[in-house]
Amino acid sequence: MLEIKDLRAEIGGKEILKGINLTINPGEIHAVMGPNGAGKSTLSYVLSGRQGYEVTAGSVTYQGQNLLDMDPDVRACSGIFLAFQYPVEIPGVASATFLKTALNAQRKFRGEEELDAIQFLKLVREKTKELGIKDDMLKRAVNVGFSGGEKKRNEVLQMALLEPQLMLLDETDSGLDIDALKVAADGVNRLRSPERSALIITHYQRLLDYIVPDFVHVLADGKIVKSGDKSLALELEEKGYAEISAA
Amino acid sequence: MKSLSALAQSYIERFDTALETLPGQSSRSITDLRKAGLEKFSQQDFPNKRVEEWRYTNLSALTKGAANEDSSGAPALAASSFDADFEIVFIDGIFSENESRLDKLPQGLSLSSLATELGNGAVFSLNDEEDRSLIALNTAFMQDGFCLHVTENTQISGVLGITFKSTGTETHGLHIRNRISLDDGASLTMLERHEGKGSYFSNPVTDISIGNNARLDHYKFQNESVSAFHLALTDVEILQGGIYKNFSFSVGAKISRNELKTVILGSDAESHLDGAYLMRGEQHCDTTTLTEHKVPQNISNQTYKGVLDDRAHGVFQGKIHIAPNAQQVAGDQLSKALLLSDHAGVDCKPELEIYADDVKCSHGATSGELDDDALFYLQARGISESNARKILIEAFLGDVLTSIDNDVVREYFNTQSALWLQNS
Numbered sequence: 001m002l003e004i005k006d007l008r009a010e011i012g013g014k015e016i017l018k019g020i021n022l023t024i025n026p027g028e029i030h031a032v033m034g035p036n037g038a039g040k041s042t043l044s045y046v047l048s049g050r051q052g053y054e055v056t057a058g059s060v061t062y063q064g065q066n067l068l069d070m071d072p073d074v075r076a077c078s079g080i081f082l083a084f085q086y087p088v089e090i091p092g093v094a095s096a097t098f099l100k101t102a103l104n105a106q107r108k109f110r111g112e113e114e115l116d117a118i119q120f121l122k123l124v125r126e127k128t129k130e131l132g133i134k135d136d137m138l139k140r141a142v143n144v145g146f147s148g149g150e151k152k153r154n155e156v157l158q159m160a161l162l163e164p165q166l167m168l169l170d171e172t173d174s175g176l177d178i179d180a181l182k183v184a185a186d187g188v189n190r191l192r193s194p195e196r197s198a199l200i201i202t203h204y205q206r207l208l209d210y211i212v213p214d215f216v217h218v219l220a221d222g223k224i225v226k227s228g229d230k231s232l233a234l235e236l237e238e239k240g241y242a243e244i245s246a247a
Numbered sequence: 248m249k250s251l252s253a254l255a256q257s258y259i260e261r262f263d264t265a266l267e268t269l270p271g272q273s274s275r276s277i278t279d280l281r282k283a284g285l286e287k288f289s290q291q292d293f294p295n296k297r298v299e300e301w302r303y304t305n306l307s308a309l310t311k312g313a314a315n316e317d318s319s320g321a322p323a324l325a326a327s328s329f330d331a332d333f334e335i336v337f338i339d340g341i342f343s344e345n346e347s348r349l350d351k352l353p354q355g356l357s358l359s360s361l362a363t364e365l366g367n368g369a370v371f372s373l374n375d376e377e378d379r380s381l382i383a384l385n386t387a388f389m390q391d392g393f394c395l396h397v398t399e400n401t402q403i404s405g406v407l408g409i410t411f412k413s414t415g416t417e418t419h420g421l422h423i424r425n426r427i428s429l430d431d432g433a434s435l436t437m438l439e440r441h442e443g444k445g446s447y448f449s450n451p452v453t454d455i456s457i458g459n460n461a462r463l464d465h466y467k468f469q470n471e472s473v474s475a476f477h478l479a480l481t482d483v484e485i486l487q488g489g490i491y492k493n494f495s496f497s498v499g500a501k502i503s504r505n506e507l508k509t510v511i512l513g514s515d516a517e518s519h520l521d522g523a524y525l526m527r528g529e530q531h532c533d534t535t536t537l538t539e540h541k542v543p544q545n546i547s548n549q550t551y552k553g554v555l556d557d558r559a560h561g562v563f564q565g566k567i568h569i570a571p572n573a574q575q576v577a578g579d580q581l582s583k584a585l586l587l588s589d590h591a592g593v594d595c596k597p598e599l600e601i602y603a604d605d606v607k608c609s610h611g612a613t614s615g616e617l618d619d620d621a622l623f624y625l626q627a628r629g630i631s632e633s634n635a636r637k638i639l640i641e642a643f644l645g646d647v648l649t650s651i652d653n654d655v656v657r658e659y660f661n662t663q664s665a666l667w668l669q670n671s
Contacts, residue, residue: 048627051619076629088624092642101638102628109629142624158628 001026001197002047002067002166007058009046016042018222019058024166027194031208031233032201034219035241040201041085043219044170047199048082049075062166076102077109079165081158083172083184087151090142095154098142099124103161127160131187149180156187163191167198173207185210205237220245252310255292259285261419262387269390271365284386291380303562303594304504304533309448309476320415320445320474323499323530324666327470329438329659331408335360338412340421340449341391346410355401356435361392361424381478385452389424392451399458400432406655407437415445415472423451429461431486436464436653441499446474453481457489459513464492466656468663471499473528480506485545487513494651495522496660497532498667504533504562514544521550523647523660525667526559526591533562540573543603548579552647554640555584555591556671566598567608574605584614585643587636587671637668 002024009017016039024030034040046053047060049072060067067075090098103123104114115123128135133153143151152172159167172184188198188211200211208216208230216232217224218241225245226232236244251259262285271277293310294301335358336346342360352358397403413421429435441449449471457463471477477500483491495505509518524532538547553561563582584593595612617639625635644664651657 050623050627071632072623072626073629073631073635076627082627084624084627088618088620090618090621090624090639090642092645093638098625098628098638101634102625102630105631105634106629162628 001028001063002199003061005059005061007046007060008056009042009053010056011042011053015056016222017046020219020222020224022217022224024197024199026197028215029192029198029200029211029213030215030217031213032199032217032219032224033203033205033233033236035245036203038219039222040203040219041170044082044168044199044201047168048072048080073105074109076162077106080168081162081164081166082168083152083155083159083170085171085174087143087146087155089144089146091144093142094138095140095142096121096124096138099138099158099161102158106162124157124161127157130190131156131160131183133157133183148175149177152176152180153183156184159191160187165196167191167196169198169200169202171202172200173202173204181207182210205233208233218244251289251292254310255289258384258388259289265388269388270362271368274365274368277365277368281387281389284383287383288380288387291383294380300535300564303564303596304502304531306476306502308502320472322442322444323470323473324663324670326412326442327659327663329408329440330655331438332405334408334410335393336410336412337391337393337423339414339417339447340411340423342393353401353403355398355433356403356407357396358407359394361394361426362390364394379480381450382452382480385422385424385450385480388420388422389452390422392424392426395425395427397429397433397435397461399430401430402433403435405436406653407435409437409439411439411441411443411449411451413441413443413445413447413449413472413475415443415447417447420448420450423449425451425453427453427455427463429457429463429489431458432460433458434462436466436656438466438468438656438659440468440470441477442470443472443475445472447472448476449478451479453479455481455483455491457483457485457491459486460488461486462490462492464653465494466651466653467493467495467505468660469495469497469499469503469505470663471503473499473501473530475500477503478506479504481508483507483509483518485509485511485513485516485518488515489513490517490519492517492519492652493521494656495524495534496663497522497524498526498663500530500532502531502533504535506535508537508539509547510539510541511545511547512541514542516545518547519549520547521647521650523551523644523664524553524561525664526553526561527556527671528559529557530559531562532560533564535562535564537566537568538578540567540569540576540578542570543572543574543576546577548577550581550647550650551583552644553582553584553593554587554644555593556587558588558590560591561593562595563593563612564596564598565610566600567610568600569603569606569608571602573603576603576606576608578606578608580610582612583643585640586614586616587640636671640668641665
């Protein structure tokens with residue numbers, strides 16, 4: 001699914017990722033944990049194609065293709081979904097219009113028929129019901145005036161609608177109360193399948209109580225310093241990053 | 248005496264000959280009016296950048312006589328049809344009976360060409376002003392335009408279309424003079440459109456009077472050729488309970504200025520001046536407004552939004568003037584510009600001149616680029632960069648366009664805005 005080899009990236013001339021190696025196979029859920037400033041968000045932005053991050057060495061192969069050559073929208077259409085740590089407010093763009101435009105762009109990319117307004121509404125109602133999300137947010141402008149929890153719910157709804165192959169969750173748990181956390185975890189768990197993978201980036205172990213990872217990696221100073229199974233997350237919680245990173 | 252610009256010089260030299268063919272030539276009073284106009288104009292010349300109100304708009308490309316040297320002359324947007332309920336059409340500033348559709352004019356609405364009125368010796372008292380040379384020039388050379396009158400308590404349904412088309416063959420400038428008067432309780436919705444190809448100078452001057460409790464919804468679509476100069480001046484007087492709503496949508500001209508002056512002379516009167524301008528290439532678009540509250544208890548507001556690409560330049564100068572006795576007045580003003588290129592720019596000068604103490608006024612001006620975070624967010628959901636940009640530009644224009652009351656006009660402007668975006 002995803003193969004990251006010796007990935008180095010910098011922003012504004014400062015090297016943040018200093019040689020990341022990580023392979024994610026279909027169906028696997030990987031968690032990347034690390035202290036602030038380790039490069040967690042940079043990793044998610046480099047994978048989703050945000051401007052301003054310069055890859056200086058290494059490669060990223062996604063489904064056999066060179067991911068780094070793809071524009072952000074092509075990555076999204078190819079099945080990569082980034083759940084933002086800070087979802088962006090877009091005044092003047094109705095959520096429903098945004099979701100329909102995104103979904104149809106992806107369907108078109110895959111050579112599928114675009115959905116009309118009625119088909120779209122039916123689908124979106126289905127998804128909001130499944131996830132227990134109120135659909136009145138569809139009428140509002142994208143994320144505008146949403147609480148932190150609502151914004152994250154909106155990310156989960158988008159993910160459910162777009163049905164990505166690879167989910168990247170960037171600190172999805174930050175600023176969430178326990179109910180919202182469960183909604184987010186539920187969203188990911190519903191999409192879990194032998195073909196789909198996820199990379200969960202988080203500072204705390206909390207989210208991993210609800211989305212149980214197959215592998216846990218510790219990211220420190222731009223490198224993966226330790227990998228293990230889910231028990232590593234618990235160990236981290238207990239001992240803290242400093243001890244594990246130093247070990 | 249300082250020397251006049253080449254173009255001013257040529258107007259002055261041409262005046263005596265022009266007088267023989269301009270409408271109303273047999274009327275002494277009209278000839279005197281023209282002469283007075285020329286006299287005022289020749290004392291002032293075209294406005295230059297030393298004039299405070301013209302600091303941001305440089306007319307030297309026009310006044311040096313370069314008006315007809317620019318050869319591209321492409322229409323800004325392809326000429327579009329608007330399904331008006333009745334329409335008066337001017338070709339190169341001259342009334343075209345063939346293209347107009349005036350057979351179904353409703354009762355209470357009278358519409359005629361200015362040339363006809365002047366030819367019939369109608370006497371006009373033109374509220375000419377000392378300090379605006381473009382009006383003086385227009386008075387001297389006014390050739391045609393429309394005279395519109397709605398009688399007392401007549402509510403005209405539908406939209407009156409007023410269309411000015413330029414073929415680019417008129418080299419002496421289009422000095423269009425329009426007069427609109429709505430009697431007490433009358434109402435009308437009109438869409439004034441300017442479109443053309445080639446290189447020309449259009450100078451429409453419009454005088455509007457809104458009677459007690461009358462209402463005019465005045466829409467304007469400025470789609471002149473990208474080589475044209477469009478210098479429009481509109482003066483409005485509003486009596487008690489009268490409402491004047493102007494929405495100007497501008498995409499055309501090389502250099503354009505939309506100057507609006509409203510004088511509020513009654514309580515419960517309203518002046519709403521709004522607009523959107525979309526400019527690219529080397530286009531320059533100036534919106535200058537002056538709103539004068541002469542008496543207490545009335546409101547005015549202005550909202551303008553501009554989208555500027557390439558090396559395009561926008562100007563917004565808005566002044567609200569509140570007279571000493573004009574208490575309980577509300578005046579709001581907002582100008583926002585979206586810059587799509589590092590070379591695009593905007594100058595804003597909001598001014599409040601308040602001599603009363605019990606008033607509520609606000610003004611604001613912002614300019615900025617597309618939000619990178621929003622752009623990336625849309626792309627990260629599979630939307631291409633170009634579509635994402637369009638979505639964000641439409642969102643920026645959204646609130647000002649949705650504020651348009653008339654459904655048909657709103658739809659028309661939305662279509663034109665989408666066409667403009669398609670070309671980017």
